[in-house]
Amino acid sequence: MNGIHDLGGMHGLGRIDPETDEPVFHAEWETRAFAMFAATYVFAGYTVDELRHDIEQMGPAEYLESSYYEHWVHAFERVLARRGIVTREEIDARVAQLAQGAH
Amino acid sequence: MPTHADRKEPEAALRVRALESLLAEKGLIDPKAMDAMVDLYENRIGPRNGARVVAKAWVDPAYRQRLLDDATAAIRELGFSGLQGEDMVVVENTDSVHNMIVCTLCSCYPWPTLGLPPVWYKSAPYRARVVADPRGVLHEFGVDVPDDKEVRVWDTTAELRYLVLPQRPAGTEHMDEAQLAALVTRDSMIGTGVVRTNGAPA
Numbered sequence: 001m002n003g004i005h006d007l008g009g010m011h012g013l014g015r016i017d018p019e020t021d022e023p024v025f026h027a028e029w030e031t032r033a034f035a036m037f038a039a040t041y042v043f044a045g046y047t048v049d050e051l052r053h054d055i056e057q058m059g060p061a062e063y064l065e066s067s068y069y070e071h072w073v074h075a076f077e078r079v080l081a082r083r084g085i086v087t088r089e090e091i092d093a094r095v096a097q098l099a100q101g102a103h
Numbered sequence: 104m105p106t107h108a109d110r111k112e113p114e115a116a117l118r119v120r121a122l123e124s125l126l127a128e129k130g131l132i133d134p135k136a137m138d139a140m141v142d143l144y145e146n147r148i149g150p151r152n153g154a155r156v157v158a159k160a161w162v163d164p165a166y167r168q169r170l171l172d173d174a175t176a177a178i179r180e181l182g183f184s185g186l187q188g189e190d191m192v193v194v195e196n197t198d199s200v201h202n203m204i205v206c207t208l209c210s211c212y213p214w215p216t217l218g219l220p221p222v223w224y225k226s227a228p229y230r231a232r233v234v235a236d237p238r239g240v241l242h243e244f245g246v247d248v249p250d251d252k253e254v255r256v257w258d259t260t261a262e263l264r265y266l267v268l269p270q271r272p273a274g275t276e277h278m279d280e281a282q283l284a285a286l287v288t289r290d291s292m293i294g295t296g297v298v299r300t301n302g303a304p305a
Contacts, residue, residue, distance in 0.1 A: 005208050005209065006207070006208060007207055007208075007227055007230040007231045008205075008207035008208075008230065008231065008234040008235070008258070009231060009234055009235045010227075010231040011231070011235075013227040013228045013231045013232070014227075014228050015228060016223050016226065016228045016229045016232065016240065016243060017222075017223055017226070017228070018221065018223045018244070019221070019222060019223070022221050022222065024144060024145045024149075024218065024219055025141070025145065026222075027112065027116065029112065029115070029116035029119055029120065031141040031145075032119045032120060032123055032137065033115065033119045034140070034141065034144070034219070035136075035137035035138070035140040035141050036119060036122065036123065036132075036137070038136075038137070038140045038186070039126070039132040039133070039136060039137050039140070040126070040131075040132065043131055047261075048187075048211075048261045049261050052208070052209050052261060055209065064227060066113065066115070067113070067222075068210060068222070068225045069115065069119075070113050070115040073115040073118050073119045073122070074115070076119070076122060077118065077122065080122070080126075085126075085129075085131070086122060086125050086126065086129075090125055091118060091121050091122060091125065094121035094122075094124060094125055095117050095118055095121045097121075098117055098120055098121055098124075099117060
């Protein structure tokens with residue numbers, strides 16, 4: 001499928017911007033997003049291809065404006081919801097709790 | 104895409120914490136196992152692994168041949184295998200060919216030998232430009248490939264991962280395997296760099 005993810009050859013996306021002495025992760029939440037893959041793919045029964053397919057369903061503007069691990073989180077939610085493991089409503093409710101500082 | 108200068112915490116930060124707490128409550132994940140996974144990729148798996156593969160290929164012609172014939176098995180000989188390295192192909196730089204790797208569709212990368220990819224490798228500008236203007240991209244990374252040298256760009260997939268075997272620099276004949284491994288950079292195994300001896304232009 002053609003789409004925004006199919007970036008090869010596209011013009012106008014700006015400079016390549018390598019970071020000197022780049023850390024493996026740039027924020028604590030990225031470590032949680034990274035480890036979520038290994039923690040879930042076996043019991044939930046999905047592959048990298050399925051995860052990537054969900055990333056490719058993002059809106060084009062959102063896709064380009066969000067980072068790698070934001071893409072992952074977007075896809076985890078959908079993969080897990082599709083299997084009935086965690087619903088969108090459960091996540092929204094927990095997000096609201098966490099945002100209020102309730103743990 | 105935001106660059107590394109953009110440090111604002113996104114909505115996804117909260118959403119992944121919510122997801123983790125829900126899954127832990129349901130008994131489906133173990134946050135401590137997740138911590139161990141992070142530690143593994145932050146501290147133990149990285150380009151030093153790939154550098155050992157390269158240095159061994161430079162000093163051991165039989166190993167080099169095994170690496171080019173069946174990279175997955177040859178890399179496993181050194182103990183590097185697993186997630187995102189299940190099927191490996193090694194492409195060799197020579198006097199006439201310079202190789203580079205990319206994943207135009209996403210971010211596939213050989214984790215067991217190089218660790219997790221840097222942000223620029225996963226970014227839209229690299230993925231877009233390296234297939235259209237590889238020599239221009241190489242120039243930005245400080246590598247100028249002569250016009251009569253072929254540049255090959257390999258587009259990684261979810262199933263197949265490439266690793267570049269860079270050229271051994273001249274003047275390293277006296278070095279042993281460990282000393283050679285110390286010269287090998289991450290970018291030289293992506294193909295956006297070449298291996299240089301300390302301080303000397305390659």
